[in-house]
Amino acid sequence: MNLDYIIPNKWSILEEGFDPDHVKASESLFSIGNGAMGQRANFEEKYSGPTFQGSYIAGVYYPDKTKVGWWKNGYPEYFAKVLNAPSWIGINVTINGEELDLFACKSVKNFRRELNMKEGWLSRSFVATLQNDIEVEVSSKRFLSLDLDEVGAINFSIKPLNSDAEITFQPYIDAGITNEDTNWDDKFWDVLNVTRENNQAFIQAKTMKTEFHTCTFMESQVYVDGELLSNEPTFTEGTSYAAFSYTNKVKQNETYSIHKFGGYTVDRNHSKNELISAAKKSLEKAKTTGFTQMLEDQKQAWAQIWDMADITIDGDVKAQQGIRFNIFHLNQTYLGTDATLNIGPKGFTGEKYGGSTYWDTEAYCIPFYMATKDQEVARNLLTYRYNHLEKAIENAEKLGFTNGAALYPMVTMNGEESHNEWEITFEEIHRNGAIAYAIFNYYRYTGDFSYIPEMGLEVLIAIARFWHQRANYSTQKNKYVILGVTGPNEYENNVNNNWYTNYIAEWCINYAIEMIDKVKAGHPNDYKRISGKTKITHEEVSAWKKVADNMYYPYSEEHKVYLQQDGFLDKELITVEDLDQSQRPINQKWSWDRILRSPYIKQADTLQGFYFFEDQFTTEELERHFDFYEPFTVHESSLSPCVHSIQAAKLNRMNQAYTFYLRTSRLDLDDYNHEVHEGLHITSMAGTWMSIVEGFGGMRVKNDSLSFEPRIPEQWKGYSFKVNFRNQIVKVSVKQNETQFELEGDKELQIMVNGKEVTISPDNSVVI
Incomplete structure (x- = not known):
């Protein structure tokens, strides 16, 4: 299946119309992360169709025993697997006694999903008719906070359109999960306890063998037309499950909403005895800040990232969407604040390759992080x-x-x-x-x-x-x-x-x-x-x-x-x-x-x-x-087109360079290798960045200074990027007939452009 349903857009990944055949691919493409954790774009409500459920915590893994036909001396005893972590996003929804399930609805109209890369959030909306003929308008928005990186937030709303309805939201956390990728179907998690305190619930669990201790947590509030309701929920628990139920009668065209905060505390960052107290502190910060302000903070945090990392392309929406998609996922995967973490080839979008560190980091990712951070x-x-x-x-x-x-x-x-x-x-x-x-x-x-x-x-x-x-x-x-x-x-x-x-x-x-x-x-x-x-x-x-x-x-x-x-x-x-x-x-x-x-x-x-x-x-x-x-x-490796794009640009074969660039930038969006349902190709995304900056921009370091040989595909009116070179930020803007250089810094910088020395200063742009 070649993906052609993603709508071209400069700042968002957009899907319109519900197709069960696209669900697994979209769960990969619309994944979200904040460097500390991440998740595939699974629905919050129940979904009985084919799905690949995935939530992941940075640095938490399991040594899955090697499975081979016969043993060889020196063989590794295990393959390190990133673990599908306990899920905190779930919200079962019942309307007049019937569960909301898109796979079982009579009809689904106006389905729209958006991953807003500029502001760092995922949304979904649709109108569904259930088997009991209740028609509802549903919308959700969620994000993983960059500021409070142990916390994610969800705003899930439902509006009955053709009658009044009794609606139940049942937010839950669930540690009864399995990996898609496993050698022996081992039990990866040992649930230690399930506890609640008021409207908060906690599941403490540890990984088998590696003994990572985690606490999955949640707290929710419900609203009608924006007014906070104070009714007490009922609580349900199992050996690996905790849920609250909020039931209210909702009038036709009223909006019933739930704000759910959840996430993980981990003994990589806290004492294992203090995971619940750390979770409470995170929940308190989130609840005090509130969903709306947390979303504003998220927008500001992403604005700071984009100010340095963005690449603009004028005149080619698919190319623009492609490069921003790559930059966005790189930043969702790794932000560089923890030297014990690294960049897995699938990031937080799937389980293939174990989520581990490969040579991709050194060969492809370091140039991106050096220049944009x-x-x-x-x-x-x-x-x-x-x-x-x-x-x-x-x-x-x-x-x-x-x-x-x-x-x-x-x-x-x-x-x-x-x-x-x-x-x-x-x-x-x-x-x-x-x-x-x-x-x-x-x-x-x-x-x-x-x-x-x-x-x-x-x-x-x-x-x-x-x-x-x-x-x-x-x-x-x-x-x-x-x-x-x-x-x-x-x-x-x-x-x-x-x-x-x-x-x-x-x-x-x-x-x-x-x-x-x-x-x-x-x-x-x-x-x-x-x-x-x-x-x-x-x-x-x-x-x-x-x-x-x-x-x-x-x-x-x-x-x-x-x-x-x-x-x-x-x-x-x-x-x-x-x-x-x-x-x-x-x-x-x-x-x-x-x-x-x-x-x-x-x-x-x-x-x-x-x-x-x-x-x-x-x-x-x-x-x-x-x-x-x-x-x-x-080019059946995701790491191949970017290198060829850079070299084709150096040889001034711009049509070939452009073709390779499109392939590397839209490798997942257009599913060139027919495997996007397994997760995204995170490390090769850094190669996409290189194909513009080193390929079209011709950026090199020669004789201890920056050098550029700018070229531009005929399909583009212009493009621009920034690089942080030794704490001085150089902005390069390339058009069909000229290149402009600007400098953010406190002193002049000598650069080479097409083999000639050029001086740029903080106050004056230079046009070549």
């Missing part, structure tokens, strides 16, 4: 990896590496590897390179060297040790080779000498050596501490250097390109253009054996290296490699 946010992401260094060393030890070599996990929650497909877990080792590259990228962009002597150098040494041990000397080639790997292109497993992996290994070693020398010269006390801790010696570094200086790279003299890996030219080189379109996507149509024998590339692989290390290759080399590899690329 304070640099502390990006530094927190790097600190996360430093805090997991000991676990990364343990991961490498399990695979036979020694001497403090580190292999960062492909998938993790706490630093332990928790991915259990051998061709990824053991072989997709290029992820180590992304960690080192992020350290380099952070220093290059922010100018903040302090991270490296404080934390980063230890990480770089451990990674260099891994590459030194993972390479082996080939007497036949008289070079060092790296065998049995999977590169970024996961449609090739267990290959030898993947060019990207070999190249990033060499680069990591050389960068580690460069940073050792820099810290030794400029930070002798830090170097003394680090060398004492790591036992690094000159002889060891010389051994690394020998590997880096003699790395083997497969190359085709015929095509004048580096080969993705040994033997790539042995494949039957039929381009994607000549592939029967009925066979797409191949990952859903072909056997794995057939995919592995094909030349088809899931995502940028060799071209990923050309993206990272652009300065080390000429534009002619990029063009040659782009023309060779892109025709074989099926």
Whole structure:
């Protein structure tokens, strides 16, 4: 099913008309979050049709025991799963004794759902005729507060249109939930107690094995035509359930409303003995502030985010909607305030990939957060990896590496590897390179060297040790080779000498050596501490250097390109253009054996290296490699179109760059990969941002200063973005015939535009 029901709009995601076939997809697309928690856009009232219920708490996970046919040495014992948390949003609605259920209604008219990205709220409205012929107008609005990030708020209203009615609202919290994604159907939660106090209810529960303690809470107030009612609710409880019932007689055309506040307190932030008291404080703040003022505060909080992060596009509503959708979900997922959290590929929108940390964070997300937030946010992401260094060393030890070599996990929650497909877990080792590259990228962009002597150098040494041990000397080639790997292109497993992996290994070693020398010269006390801790010696570094200086790279003299890996030219080189379109996507149509024998590339692989290390290759080399590899690329990874868009823009192939941009920005909105019902592609959304700023805007850091080579698709009248570069905010506005630069800061800034030096100052815009 290709999604074509989302209505183009600059600031909102809009759905009009109720279609049960769209429900699961919409539950993903309209998801909300605030960095601390998130939820799919499930209905508040009962829904008996197909649905994927999902509420999630940041950092709370379960180690689901690995399920494989046979065990392999070094295998992770579990796959870390983000947990479907107890639900607090539910409100059963009964009208003259019949439940409101859109799947069971006689008719549903005027259905409209809106995710307002500018202001950070989700709304829904419709007119329904129940089986008992009562016609009602229903509306709801809810949000997860950015200011009170343990609390969400709902305003749910119902108006009987064709008669008076007795209506019951039954707000509830429910810990009797299961995960969609589970290996063994384990019980993930242990409910400890269900309690109430006046109109407040609390469910304390802990996760099995990981022992995260949580308290799910709620409190509600009911109104008729805006007037607060004081009638006492009845209370119902079970072993994992608590509900209040508010029943009132409502006249025809009167509006009966409930304001419900709910959310979670977690022992990540409070003592486990104080979760209920912390919940009470959060409820008191929410109730005192009130729904209306909380909504105003939400609008202000999002206005602050958008002031820095927004990208405007003039003349292309679908492109504008796409980029704001991506920026919005990135900010809903991660706000950078907690160095123990990271960015899962599905964020708070689904359970696929376990909700864990991948190399996507370092490769794609850090540039977005560096440029749109304070640099502390990006530094927190790097600190996360430093805090997991000991676990990364343990991961490498399990695979036979020694001497403090580190292999960062492909998938993790706490630093332990928790991915259990051998061709990824053991072989997709290029992820180590992304960690080192992020350290380099952070220093290059922010100018903040302090991270490296404080934390980063230890990480770089451990990674260099891994590459030194993972390479082996080939007497036949008289070079060092790296065998049995999977590169970024996961449609090739267990290959030898993947060019990207070999190249990033060499680069990591050389960068580690460069940073050792820099810290030794400029930070002798830090170097003394680090060398004492790591036992690094000159002889060891010389051994690394020998590997880096003699790395083997497969190359085709015929095509004048580096080969993705040994033997790539042995494949039957039929381009994607000549592939029967009925066979797409191949990952859903072909056997794995057939995919592995094909030349088809899931995502940028060799071209990923050309993206990272652009300065080390000429534009002619990029063009040659782009023309060779892109025709074989099926872009069945969400991480692929953005890299190709950036490179197409650099080559001034703007139609191709624009096509790739639309694909990355509307990947979920238009459901290119036919999987949006499982959740959104959060980490690739940062790549969408890069495709505009680095692709069309041509932003780079060269010679320690910002550089731009602005280009614009012919479909656009103009676009603009802001970047925070070393605490000075540069606004770039590109039109078809000129580019304007403005500066927010307190001093002049030298930038490069199309290779020429330009000075911008806080008071004067510069037009090129």
